[in-house]
Every structure is written in C-alpha cells, then in structure tokens.
Amino acid sequence: MRIDVFSIFPEYLAPLKLSLIGKAMDAGILSVAVHDLREFTHDRHRTVDDTPYGGGAGMVMKPEPWAEALESVFAESTSTDARPVLLVPSPAGEVFTQAMARELATAQHLVVACGRYEGIDHRVSEWSAEHADVRFVSIGDYVLNGGEVAAMVMIEAIARLIPGTIGNPESLTEESHEDGLLEYPVYTKPASWRGHDVPEILLSGNHGAIARWRRDRRLERTRAVRPEMLEALPAEALDKKDRAF
Numbered sequence: 001m002r003i004d005v006f007s008i009f010p011e012y013l014a015p016l017k018l019s020l021i022g023k024a025m026d027a028g029i030l031s032v033a034v035h036d037l038r039e040f041t042h043d044r045h046r047t048v049d050d051t052p053y054g055g056g057a058g059m060v061m062k063p064e065p066w067a068e069a070l071e072s073v074f075a076e077s078t079s080t081d082a083r084p085v086l087l088v089p090s091p092a093g094e095v096f097t098q099a100m101a102r103e104l105a106t107a108q109h110l111v112v113a114c115g116r117y118e119g120i121d122h123r124v125s126e127w128s129a130e131h132a133d134v135r136f137v138s139i140g141d142y143v144l145n146g147g148e149v150a151a152m153v154m155i156e157a158i159a160r161l162i163p164g165t166i167g168n169p170e171s172l173t174e175e176s177h178e179d180g181l182l183e184y185p186v187y188t189k190p191a192s193w194r195g196h197d198v199p200e201i202l203l204s205g206n207h208g209a210i211a212r213w214r215r216d217r218r219l220e221r222t223r224a225v226r227p228e229m230l231e232a233l234p235a236e237a238l239d240k241k242d243r244a245f
C-alpha cells in the first residue's frame with residue numbers, strides 16, 4: 001500500500017516513521033510519503049488560505065494549491081491500478097470505525113488531505129471525485145484544529161491491518177471492535193502485585209476454561225461500557241451462555 005499525506009504541517013506526521021508503521025515501511029509492505037502543501041503554491045508568501053465567500057469567521061483553504069498537490073500523486077496511480085482513495089478528515093465526515101479501517105486496508109493507494117483553518121474549498125473534493133474515490137471521515141464527535149491528528153489515527157488503524165505489518169496476526173483477533181465486543185482484561189508477571197492477584201483461572205492451564213472466562217469478561221465489559229455494541233451484534237453471534245450477561 002502507498003499512502004500520500006498532504007499538510008501545511010508535515011512535521012506533525014513525523015511519528016509515523018516510528019514503531020510498527022516504520023518497520024512496515026522498512027519491509028516495503030507500506031510506503032508513506034508526507035508532502036508540504038506549500039510546495040504547491042507559487043506566490044512569495046506561499047499562500048494557502050483566503051477569506052470565505054458568504055462571510056463568516058476564519059479562513060478557507062484555497063483550491064488551486066490542493067488541486068496541484070493532489071494531481072501530483074493521482075497521476076502516479078497508473079491506469080492499471082484501482083483509483084486512489086482520497087481521505088479528507090473533517091468534523092462533517094462519516095465516523096471512522098474498525099470496519100472502515102478493514103475496508104481501507106485493502107486499498108492500493110490512499111491519499112490524505114489534512115485541512116486546517118475552517119476547512120478546504122469544497123470544490124477540491126468535487127474535482128477530486130473525477131480522479132479518486134473521495135471519503136470525508138471524522139475520528140469522533142469533538143472538534144480539532146486540523147486533519148493531521150485524524151490522519152495519524154486513521155493511518156495507524158489501517159496500516160496495522162495490512163498483512164505483515166503486525167508481527168503476530170493472532171494479536172488482531174479478539175481485539176476491541178474487531179468482532180463487535182470489547183477486549184478482555186490482560187495480565188502479566190508477577191502473579192501477585194501490591195496486594196492484587198491475577199485471576200486464578202489464568203494460572204490454571206485449562207485453556208477451555210480460560211477461553212470461556214475471557215469471553216465472559218468481554219461480554220461483561222461490553223455490556224457495562226458499550227451496551228449499544230451488544231445490541232448491534234447479530235443474534236447468532238451470542239450463544240445462550242452469552243445472554244446471561
């Protein structure tokens with residue numbers, strides 16, 4: 001997978017080179033390029049914003065720098081490849097979910113447009129739709145100052161699902177949101193710590209009982225913290241014992 005990110009603060013995306021994403025890049029599983037939008041301006045002040053038509057507070061990002069920036073990478077998605085996916089972080093976007101991360105992890109080329117100010121001139125997304133599949137995406141119901149943090153969140157959630165990125169693919173199963181339930185609590189050595197003991201069952205070696213205990217904890221946690229997730233599960237996903245929670 002190739003990911004191109006555009007921002008007026010490219011240094012914001014520097015942490016992507018760390019940890020698993022960095023390893024995936026080194027292994028050639030993933031390429032992530034971060035571009036400075038101001039490289040696509042031509043005036044002395046490298047202007048990327050202007051006042052909003054219709055009035056109102058704040059500034060809006062000009063369309064031309066974005067169009068020149070995006071077409072510089074759209075063109076590299078050769079005609080034989082699938083169309084690139086343009087992700088536009090926005091408070092008005094569809095909420096980003098694990099299901100969306102799984103879907104986007106199958107894309108060949110992701111382009112992320114990190115806006116600032118009051119957003120990007122809407123015509124940029126209209127123009128982009130001729131060249132890419134455009135998705136406005138929000139990472140949650142709160143307001144940020146720009147799209148960079150959202151880009152980091154989405155890239156990490158997507159990249160970790162690309163085969164070969166996570167060392168042990170098994171660690172992707174039974175994660176929160178992966179199968180509709182929250183994950184079970186985890187423990188490690190020492191077995192007794194500051195008066196708090198690891199649940200006996202986890203020391204028993206009885207893998208069937210441990211699996212049941214973990215399932216029960218996932219149901220209990222989901223019921224307590226995110227009951228709506230349980231309601232959304234298909235009937236066949238819960239057996240009779242599960243319904244006791």
Ligand SMILES: N#Cc1c(-c2ccc3ccn(Cc4cccnc4)c3c2)n[nH]c1N
Nearest residue numbers: 089090115116138139140143144146147150
């Ligand atoms: N994803 C996501 C987001 C954003 C977000 C994303 C991109 C931009 C570009 C500018 N702003 C500031 C801004 C503030 C208010 C109105 N319009 C724009 C952004 C906020 N806020 N909250 C999220 N979950």
